[in-house]
Amino acid sequence: MIIKDLEDIRNKIDDNDREIITLLKKRQDLVKQAAVAKKNLGLSAYSQDREAYVLSHCEELALENELPKGFLKDVMKRVLRESYKLCSGTDFNFPRMLKEDGDVVIVGGNGGMGRIFANYFENSGYKVFSFGHRGWDKAPEYLKSAKIVIVSVPIDITIDIIKKLSPMLREDQILCDFTSVKAPIVEAMMKYHKGPVLGLHPMFGPDVKSLVKQVVVTVPERDEKASEFLVEQLRIWGATICKCSAKEHDDAMAIIQALRHFSTYSYGTFLQKLAPDLEKLKSLSSPIYRLELMMVGRLFAQDPRLYADIIMSSKHNSDLIENFVNSIKAELEVVKNADVDTFTERFLKTRDFFGKFAEESLAESGSILAKLQDERK
Amino acid sequence: MIIKDLEDIRNKIDDNDREIITLLKKRQDLVKQAAVAKKNLGLSAYSQDREAYVLSHCEELALENELPKGFLKDVMKRVLRESYKLCSGTDFNFPRMLKEDGDVVIVGGNGGMGRIFANYFENSGYKVFSFGHRGWDKAPEYLKSAKIVIVSVPIDITIDIIKKLSPMLREDQILCDFTSVKAPIVEAMMKYHKGPVLGLHPMFGPDVKSLVKQVVVTVPERDEKASEFLVEQLRIWGATICKCSAKEHDDAMAIIQALRHFSTYSYGTFLQKLAPDLEKLKSLSSPIYRLELMMVGRLFAQDPRLYADIIMSSKHNSDLIENFVNSIKAELEVVKNADVDTFTERFLKTRDFFGKFAEESLAESGSILAKLQDERK
Structure with missing residues (x-):
């Protein structure tokens, strides 16, 4: 055995890697085609059944090729993650779940969280109006055509913003917030708004690449039926919905967030x-x-x-x-x-x-x- | 667009997955050949340079194929991990670093940690004698041909075992331990043994599949030169060696282990x-x-x-x-x-x-x- 033999083997490995990567590229292209097909069929970007099938197919192929199934599943899960990224709010169009007219207003929509959701709404056929500290003069105009109004501002000013917003809201508009504490905020929304109230808490940071499998907590407080389409819209984007009461949410967050961060x-x-x-x-x-x-x-x-x-x-x-x-x-x-x-x-x-x-x-x-x-x- | 179109695309994806997995199998077979070549050349199972090359090759191919380089690197790192498993102590033969005769005795060698190292030593051409509670009557016989003596028993009995062992040891034998506290143990080894003393602390659990990239702390306390081959043997197995004094080790472990676990x-x-x-x-x-x-x-x-x-x-x-x-x-x-x-x-x-x-x-x-x-x- 000489060093040349090892080099020969390594060259063969490199050629093989090149072939693998060409096939990964081909897979990505096929996934893009599938994404368009799904959109046209009004299907979600993420299908739990399809993922389960792809992984079980992997298990079969592992057996056939005498490879550890954990190995192939790990590789395929990483490949699937990349596929889901192709279906993110910035790159992909989703079906619109609100069948009637109606736009989206995000107060604080220029923050990280607001921007992610603005992208998703826009790519699902909604017009989105965002404003922050500045832009309040345009609020009445923006709100005219709005069906969904989301407050996405720091927690210590959320209630003030709800108060300031409320005289401009109509009863057919759904009021939502993104804050990490629900009881006092939902209470304020109920007090100052007469229409549907839906508390939301996206359990992820503004650095996520796609909403697939990300948890969004929903706290429906008034007229749950009116906001059903919105929850369905989140599902179509791939999110996992976890519905609970404001108190359940806050008790869990005291442990999940406050205690752990402390x-x-x-x-x-x-x-x-x-x-x-x-x-x-x-x-x-x-x-x-x-x-x-x-x-x-x-x-x-x-x-x-x-x-x-x-x-x-x-x-x-x-x-x-x-x-x-x-x-x-x-x-x-x-x-x-x-x-x-x-x-x-x-x-x-x-x-x-x-x-x-x-x-x-x-x-x-x-x-x-x-x-x-x-x-x- | 009908559902049939989506099904067609998904079938193409499944066929493509089959091809990818066939190539992954081929890669594993090539890696096994490379492992044999490396053994014959007296090289370590793990080469940092080769890993760096494979990953940089991935980056090139990512650029060529317009794929995110992070994605391909993640996939390839998972593939490399599987390759390193092929070179574990149970499946693979390693070059022997001790050129003269000499065997290995592991006291407590039937515990999880002892068994891992016994495998590695055996697959590197050493005879290994292990014994626990029972088998002390055979100790003098086992120790006759030993060059390396490792104490791998619970910490609260380690010093007693060292004492009990010491009258049977010769000055040409290297005495080692695996405990997670070094100062008192190394002190006892120095007191009761006259030959080379090397404290060791493998920073991993008995569930590891391969020693590649696993940290082993070495505390050479007497005649470092005599145990150089042993440290080299650990390196050949793929371990990362971190040499320090008993005090440095114990101070760090108070933070890394005691405080964190508390x-x-x-x-x-x-x-x-x-x-x-x-x-x-x-x-x-x-x-x-x-x-x-x-x-x-x-x-x-x-x-x-x-x-x-x-x-x-x-x-x-x-x-x-x-x-x-x-x-x-x-x-x-x-x-x-x-x-x-x-x-x-x-x-x-x-x-x-x-x-x-x-x-x-x-x-x-x-x-x-x-x-x-x-x-x-």
Whole structure:
């Protein structure tokens, strides 16, 4: 065996890679054709059944070719993601779910979230009028033809904007908001508007490439029937709809957002005081710790104001965080006393609480950590 | 446009998928040939240069085919991971770095970690003798031909095992351990053994499929030259070597393991007390929170004893955790006072501490979150 043999094999691999990529290109072109066909048929850009079929086809081919099915599924899921991007709000036309005339007004539509939705509405045959701080003088004119009015402004001014807007609204217009706290906002919308009220909370950031599989929480508060077409429009865009009451939403968000962000923020500020050598820490890390450190690091690349708003948005949040800190203080005692028995007892109780989610998390995070490992050099 | 047209396009996509997968199979076969060639040439299973070349080739082909380069790189990295699995310790033969005679003894070699390394050593031409609780009567015989002696037992009995082993060791034998705390263990090895001492800490769990890109910390404490071949052997297996002193290692691990695990454990036990509807929580989650919840859930699927050992392994850890809890208490005051200014000030200070890592984390975690989104139905 000489080095030349290895080089020959590698050249064959390179040629093979070229062929694979040509076929991936061909696949993208076919997907674009399928997208046009779907639009003309009034179908959603995303079909759960089709995705399930493509992945099961992969499993068959894995068996045929004696390849691990997890491998082919991972590759195909990545390919599918790229296909869904071709059907995003900027590139693709969607069927319009509102059959009568009617436009869309987005107050604060020049923000990241407003822009995404403006794109989607425009590519579904709606006229969209956006305005921010400036442009209020044109509001009465914009609102004339509007069927949907969405308030997409920072949470601390949302109620003021609703108040300011309300004298210009008609009863046939659907009033919506995008804020991350629902009870007080929905209450204000009910108070100041007489027509249909639909609270919305898109559970993603303005950096998403497509709405496929993204969660949108809906809180229908008045005349749910009137806004059915709008919820259907979100579904056609590929979103997963999660309907709940304002209280259910807010209780869950106190945990999902306020408590979790507080915990991450506190870990980060403590690390800053500790000031370890970050490079050394990273080089010594297991994949799991690199991921955890990354989850902390990413928070601090974002807007402090946004996080302060979310964490401090209610007394309920602050009480929850206080309970959390008291609970941590109790866990510190366990550690100081090296009380392995209590630690184990609480650990096992928590395992029971998580149920099968614990095992599922171990499996799924394994695949995420492997991906993180792929990125290493 | 009729439904038949969409079906035709989908059939073409399925045929194309079949072709792609046939080429992926061909690639795997070529990689197996390359692996044999590399072994015969005495090369490592993993070549950083080759990986860099394959990925840059992808970039070229992305440009040629007008495909997003991030997309092709993601696909190719997943393909490369599968190739590295073909070169794991169970399936592949590696060159032997110890040129003279000499075998390997692993005390506790029937545990998960011991078994992985036993596989790798055996497939690199070493005889491996493992024993646990039982089998001590055979130890003197096993040790006769040993060059490398590795202690891979739970941390609380490691020093006892070293003591028990030491009267049977010769000065030409390299003594190693796998524990997650280095200072006291390395000290014991120095005290009870007169020959070369090399502390090792593999930064991964027994579930890894291959050592490629996995970090192994090395703490050479006596006669570093004598164990050079062993470090080289780890490199040939694909591992990333991170050399440091016992103190550097332990200080970093207090943060990487003890503090982080404590924080995750405390969050989990608090959630258990709160007892929210886990299904509702998951369905309402953004990708980032699903990932965070998964990182918490996965801990509780594992062995409480292991985590108690890591968290409570030293007074240093317990002090660090106490400081952390005090720091969290101070952050609670910020929240209770809705003190946005102090929050923002600490936030920005921490952003400075993280430096470019914050932005990098935001970008890299974006790709991880997208992968998590691929998994949704």
